[in-house]
Amino acid sequence: MSQIKIFTEELANEAVTTRKMLGRIPSDQFAWQPHQRSMTIKRLATHIGDLPGWIQMVLDTDELDFQNTTWAEPDLNTTEEVLAFFEESLKKAKKSLSEANEEELDKIWTLRSGEAIYDRSTKAQVIRMCLNQIVHHRAQMGVYLRLLDIPIPGSYGPSADEHEDMIPKEETEAAS
Structure with missing residues (x-):
């Protein structure tokens, strides 16, 4: 199986769980953060x-130079806006993967800030890192969400919130 096909299928599979997780974020908690050094929910969701x-x-460039970018983080203020942003981002990724070729994945991609180079890896390695970051x-x-006592969806099977029978018996007895 080609790397592009693997990346495309993995992206589609992870999108299902990511959608469910993002959909659980209450818009009124966007400013919350568990620690002063942690991102806010809004920043993390974005x-x-x-x-x-x-x-x-x-796939479309050879580098990202933080000193020479016009990208600005969007100001998303509701769960619906976050989900729409995710879907648009996902759509772009799928389109680029569908148009890519395997040889392109061997090219080097650089992450830098001016002269400071943070990483030089093949495009395939960077795409793998993107999937891992998701x-x-x-x-x-x-x-x-757990710290806010919001039930979380399962990722690769049901979460404890989705199946009470997964909660150890001692915990359910203690709650009675």
Whole structure:
């Protein structure tokens, strides 16, 4: 199976869970953060929504230079806006993957800020990192939601919130 097909299928599979997780975020909690050094829910949700778009950027460019970019983070203020942003980002990623060829994945892509180079990897490696970042930050959002006592969806099977029979018997007895 080609790398492009693998990336496309993984992106589609992870989008299902990501959509469910983003959909649980209450708009009235966007300013909440678990620690002063942590992102706010709004910032984290926006970042998660943006990450599929990085796949398009990686396939369409040879680098991201933080000193020479016009990109600005969108000001998303509701769960619906976050979900719409995620869907648009996902659409761009899918289109770029559908138009890409395997040879392109071997080209080097650079992440830098002016002369400071943070990373030089193949485009395939950076796309893999983008997919990993989606999962990583989605899990981070799961912790945020758990701390706010908001039921979280399962990722690769049901969560404890989705099936009470998964909660250890001692916990349910203690709650009685």
